[in-house]
Amino acid sequence: MKAEIIAVGTELLLGQIVNSNAQFLSVELAALGIDVYFQTVVGDNSSRLQEAIEIARSRADVILFTGGIGPTEDDLTKEALAASLRRSLHIDQLAMDHVQRFFDERKVFMTENNRKQAIIIEGTTPLANEIGLAVGLAFAEKDKYYIVLPGPPREMKPMFTDKAKPWLQQHALTNEMPIYSKMLKFAGIGESLLEDKLIDLIHSQTDPTIAPYAKEGEVTVRISTKAPSEREAMEKLTVLEEQIKAILPEHMYANIDVPLEQLIVDWMADAGLTLSAAESCTGGLLMQSITNVPGSASMFKGGIVCYSNEMKMKLLNVPSAFLEGVDAPGAVSRQVAEVLAEQVRMTADTDFGLSVTGVAGPGYSERKPVGLVFVAIAERGKATEVFELNLKGTRENIRLRSVKALLYRLWRRLEERRVATPLEGSDL
Missing domain, CATH: 3.30.70.2860 (Alpha-Beta Plaits)
Incomplete structure (x- = not known):
């Protein structure tokens, strides 16, 4: 069974809001066994919306609308759909009572245009809006199934989950496998x-x-x-x-949808291992990715953003001979990455110390090219490993890719450790 999602709203075409509704509905429909073949965005224009409806009817079995069912003149979804199918419109009394009650309880005058939110198309099943005011619709005609939902995600999602999905399961999905x-x-x-x-x-x-x-x-x-x-x-x-x-x-x-840093945090916490970090070009992005994970406090002791050479020397004892002078390897080097990882590990007294130093751009640094990055892993009782990265992209691309590359190499180290001494219940 094929589906098309029609999102209605000029604000979507102008890029003023993101069409997150289509993503949500595509996931939900796939779980029901309905394949979303098309997604269409239409502005607040009745003739163009009717054209989109005709196209959707020619190629989809299930057509879902989001948006365009509010109280204003440019909310045209129900009117355009009714015109396309040659059906009449009328006020649904239960929906109208819901709208009226909303204003009465707040002691606010209800303008006449709010009655529009209670309109339904002849012969359709109303879908009650538990969060907002605009009633949705569901109906079938000539082996086509139509669902009309509000635009705001906080209204659309519960209406689909609680009202539209059961309707589809009862009327459209008798032979479909999820x-x-x-x-x-x-x-x-x-x-x-x-x-x-x-x-x-x-x-x-x-x-x-x-x-x-x-x-x-x-x-x-x-x-x-x-x-x-x-x-x-x-x-x-x-x-x-x-x-x-x-x-x-x-x-x-x-084999589940989790970021790498979450897997690392969970495994290290369960294994009783601790971590610290020293960052130069990434400016704290590595530490942010780790501390964004709930439970990271049990394994991450802290770190240092040593952006300048002065901070590298003062806080992490990087020898000045590595940083200054004609023959110095410079801040962006294997030697400095190694010292940073080892010193932050010893300073924090952790099992692992990570470091990253490089050129994120946009210009050269120390006559070294943009994208040259060195990352290192120091582990208690083992030799420190340093990895050279040659990355492409914007400044933010390089910073993020540096973090991901270092986390990947930490995961590989932890995986080797897990294989050697498996932790019961670990998914790593």
Whole structure:
């Protein structure tokens, strides 16, 4: 069963608000076994909206509308849909009572245009709005199913979940199987290389399906299948997951949708391990990513943002010979990254110390190119590891990619430790 989502509102076309409703509905519909093939955004114009309705009717089985059902003149969704289907409009008394009660309880005069929020199309099922005032609609005509929802997400989401979804399950989904998915998370590898590694599986996919997509510093692979039960779906998905993990064991860090830093925090906290950090070019971004995770206080002792050479020398005892002079390796060097990681670990008395120093741009520093970054991991009782990164992108891209790269290498170190001494109950 194919669906189209029509979001109504000129403010969406102008970029004044983001269409988060479409994302929410796409996820919800997929879980019901309804494939969203199209998303359309239309301004507050009746003729263009009717054109969009006609196009949607020609290619989708389920058509969902968000927005355009408020009290103002430019709220035209119900009127345009009624005109397109040649149906009349009338006031729903229960919805009107709800609107009137809202104003009476607040002792506020109700203007006449608010009656518009209680309008429904002839022969439709009203969907009560428990949060706002505008009533929604659901109805079927000629094997097409229509859902009309309000635009504000705080009204749209509960109306869909509590009213529209049960209606769809009762009227449209008698023979549809739900879609089940798993999210496989990868780090230390780009989207193009990951796809190249999985290309044989991608080309041969039928069921389950494979869909990689990337965000800064991480890649997610969604594997999905339709099945009559969750147990049957998980059996199929697990087989594919194991195939993918066998190809990329050094990069797949989770089979649930969690960021890498959360997995690191949870595992280190459970293992009783502690962490500290010294940051130069990232300016605290590494520490922010860690402390954003609930529970990080039990494993992260703190860190130092040593942006200047003066702070590197004063706070973390970086030798001036590393920073100053013609022959000095400079702040952006393996030597300085190593000292920073070791000194912050000793200063904080933690099991691990991390460091990052580099050139985030936009210009050169110490005659070194933008994107040259050194990260280091110091571990109690072990030799410190330093990694050279050569990154591309904007200043913010480089800073974020530096953090993700360092977290990936910490995860690899922790994974080696976990394999050597497995922690009961760990998902790492």
